[in-house]
Amino acid sequence: xxxxxxxxxxxxxxxxxxxxxxxxxxxxxxxxxxxxxxxxxxxxxxxxxxxxxxxxxxxxxxxxxxxxxxxxxxxxxxxxxxxxxxxxxxxxxxxxxxxxxxxxxxxxxxxxxxxxxxxxxxxxxxxxxxxxxxxxxxxxxxxxxxxxxxxxxxxxxxxxxxxxxxxxxxxxxxxxxxxxxxxxxxxxxxxxxxxxxxxxxxxxxxxxxxxxxxxxxxxxxxxxxx
Amino acid sequence: xxxxxxxxxxxxxxxxxxxxxxxxxxxxxxxxxxxxxxxxxxxxxxxxxxxxxxxxxxxxxxx
Numbered sequence: 001x002x003x004x005x006x007x008x009x010x011x012x013x014x015x016x017x018x019x020x021x022x023x024x025x026x027x028x029x030x031x032x033x034x035x036x037x038x039x040x041x042x043x044x045x046x047x048x049x050x051x052x053x054x055x056x057x058x059x060x061x062x063x064x065x066x067x068x069x070x071x072x073x074x075x076x077x078x079x080x081x082x083x084x085x086x087x088x089x090x091x092x093x094x095x096x097x098x099x100x101x102x103x104x105x106x107x108x109x110x111x112x113x114x115x116x117x118x119x120x121x122x123x124x125x126x127x128x129x130x131x132x133x134x135x136x137x138x139x140x141x142x143x144x145x146x147x148x149x150x151x152x153x154x155x156x157x158x159x160x161x162x163x164x165x166x167x168x169x170x171x172x173x174x175x176x177x178x179x180x181x182x183x184x185x186x187x188x189x190x191x192x193x194x195x196x197x198x199x200x201x202x203x204x205x206x207x208x209x210x211x212x213x214x215x216x217x218x219x220x221x222x223x224x225x226x
Numbered sequence: 227x228x229x230x231x232x233x234x235x236x237x238x239x240x241x242x243x244x245x246x247x248x249x250x251x252x253x254x255x256x257x258x259x260x261x262x263x264x265x266x267x268x269x270x271x272x273x274x275x276x277x278x279x280x281x282x283x284x285x286x287x288x289x
Contacts, residue, residue: 017254022266022273023282030285050287057289092289148289151282178288185289200259207258208265215269221285 011198012190015146018207019214023147026218033221034157040165044106046224050174051099052118053148053220056126057092061085063130064138077139077196084192091185098174105171121223125216132209139202143209145189147217152182229256229263236267243273 009017036042065085071078100110132140153175162172169176196202227235230252234244239255247255258266266273 018258018262020282021251021254022271024273025271026285027282030283033286034283046286053287054289095288145289148287151284153284153286153288157283174288175284175286182288204259204261207262211262211265211271212269215271217285217287218271221287 010190011193011196011203014203015143015193015206015210016150016190019147019150019210022211023214026214026221029218029221029225033225034161036225039161040167042224043165043167043171044103044108046221047099047103047106047174048108048113048116049119049122049220049224051096051103051113052122053125053217054099054174055096056129057095057148058089060126060129060133060141060144061089061092064133064141065089067133067138071138077198077202080192080196081138081142084189088185088188091181095174095178098177102171102174105168119220119223121216121219125213125220128212128216129209132205137202137205139196139198140205140209142189142193143206144213146193146206147210147213149182149185149189152186153179155179229258232263233266233273238266238271239273 033039033042033046062085065082068075068078068082068085072082100113103113104110129141129144132138155176158172158175158179159169162169198206230239230244230247233239233255234241239247
């Protein structure tokens with residue numbers, strides 16, 4: 001049962017409050033990762049894991065858009081979500097290539113990266129979203145996106161991090177470019193959420209999806225540090 | 227049993243953190259649905275004893 005207070009706040013605030021509530025372990029892992037004494041050594045493995053996830057961004061949105069199309073006229077949130085995905089898919093297209101560019105600069109050939117089997121944790125992270133989209137409701141993907149785009153990379157911090165570990169800033173292009181783009185993307189998602197006629201059931205599903213995303217994202221990153 | 231008590235019993239909120247929860251966080255946690263609480267328990271995500279600390283840096287895996 002939802003409290004009256006939570007139904008009075010905006011849709012975006014309601015989702016982001018839940019994410020904020022349980023992101024402690026993920027934040028702790030972020031601190032461990034980015035301050036790790038062997039970050040230079042770990043960074044390529046981290047990029048590989050990042051690629052394993054980011055390669056699913058556009059396909060996931062395409063899947064969600066297809067589900068929305070099927071629901072047009074029957075589901076009050078389908079039209080607004082479809083408009084969001086149609087706008088966001090071109091914006092995200094090719095970002096997986098940025099990670100491959102960074103890896104290539106560090107001496108890892110694209111074909112070798114693409115030949116590696118992605119970690120099961122990354123498959124579980126993205127794979128769960130295919131399940132939610134196909135078998136439950138595509139609104140779940142908004143919980144996933146809210147987590148991944150919700151804390152844009154701090155450009156100054158990652159430039160300093162690259163300098164500190166002696167890696168060319170160009171090999172941080174994925175994080176630096178997302179640092180510039182994601183504040184706008186986060187705000188676009190919030191505007192979309194706030195305009196959708198979301199029910200308590202939609203909110204609960206986005207919450208479940210966001211919680212699972214935080215947990216698996218933390219695992220994906222933690223495995224790079226091990 | 228409310229959500230704070232459920233999550234404390236499941237070991238996801240440490241007892242000292244539960245006792246120190248501010249009213250807004252308490253209200254937010256108790257507003258979660260049963261499905262959301264079950265999801266938290268399922269993924270075993272500890273809310274920790276410092277989740278009121280709002281200092282977030284990206285983990286770096288982006289969309």
